[in-house]
Amino acid sequence: MRYLGRGVRWVAGHGRWWGFGLLPALVALVLYAGLFTVLALYSGDLAAWATPFADGWGAPWQGLLRGLFVALLLAGGLTLSVLTFTAVTLLIGDPFYESLSERVEESEGGCPPGPGRPLWREIAVALRDLVHVLLRAAGFGVLLFLLGFLPVVGQTVVPVVGFGVSGFFLAVELTTVAMQRRDVPVRERLRLLRGRRWLAVGFGTPLVLLFLIPFAAVVLMPGAVAGATLLVRELLPVEPAAGPTAVAGDGSDGRAAVPAAR
Template identity: 65%
Template sequence: MRDLAAGIRHLAHGQRWVARNGGAYGIGLLPALITFVGYVAALVALAFWAGDLTAWATPFADGWGSPWQGLFRGLLTAVLFGGGLLLAVLSFTAVTLLVGDPFYEAISGRVDESEGGAPPAPGLPLWRELFRSARDSLRVLLRVAAFAVVLFAAGFIPVIGQTVVPVVGFAVSGFFLALELTGVPFQRRSVPLRDRLRLLRGRMGLALGFGVPLALAFLVPLVAVFLMPGAVAGATFLVRDLMPYEESGAGDDGDEGQDATPSVSVPE
């Protein structure tokens, strides 16, 4: 329970931090807004053309009589749009982080600087950082898709599908949301995806306390846009909790040294 409460505190702390740093909030709002507008446009287009796409993909049903043709194609159209909506929900955070990588890296760096005891930026070229972010996001989305298929199938089990499965679904969504958002500060610390997963699994309560409230909030349209900057800041506080750094002392010439040493143990 202590870790669960700590995760919620990190999320709230991140929102308070961006509220006190208006410039950081404005920087982080832009990528989320751009992504949201793009997704809305894509979903509107899908809703407009889904019927035509279904008719094009099912020429064998052209000769079917009424009402079977309409029922069949109507069902496929609903499944097509529902799948597009699910894909949008699952991928929104990953795409937003990819679009806004330089902006969110700046927010995470400012949080680290304001708190002290943080490692320097990796100094990689922008294209390399974007490639690494896209690769990790794809790996996370594949894991999310695998869980989504299992949970969708389990949803047809009587009673359990209507009670246990939704709770497990929000827990899974919250965990992977925490994994995606902590990607920015973890990359700053050069932690590979495999070790990020181990760290968050080792502190599952912390990850769920941070991610589940966000997953619930993101169900409301536009809320994700306004919470994203604070979510990135909160994820940085969470990573600092997982990976505390110790600064060594000043050099012989009187200048303060910035040799930060990570003290972290990655559970197997």
């Protein structure tokens, strides 16, 4: 959690960056608010369509089953919104968040030069990585959705595990900017963060909870990107002796070396 605090303090001390960082998040917030409203309005119809076997059930069983389905559907939609909100906001504000992340690294003692791809290529890579991460997150989401129907466990343990899983994948999304600068493939990013699982969960889960507060995601987004950049510097530190633009590597090609998971 200290990385989130450090990130928020950094953007608070650089108010111009915080102000510009709110704009992409506001655009994404309006988009997601509209989509979630539509989901909520039609959730009852979706529940009836998904449970035709309960059409002949009497009260209160039909209402309980479909009410549970609606609750799980909205919870799943909210979780998916939290996960994808970050990725969509990063895509919308890619040039700004890239510059913000670079400034954070420079203020900490050096910034890797980056792979040197054009902007359209960076966006294409980000979209590809987004799909890869979301497919993995969706697999966990489906499993947790089904486990949510279990009595007691589905209403106690499963939501807690769900927040932890969401926090991990949110950390994956937020570290994308700094990881892409080091040209680390998405599968390697996942491996790195799995190796420091509690670091990733401890960073992402508080943000998941905070993002549930209206407008908190908009306000915290710049600080979250700054904090994620600082987190990446622990996983893939810049080598001070090599100068401000070199990254820790094998000394031959300047690319970031991936340390063994601790």
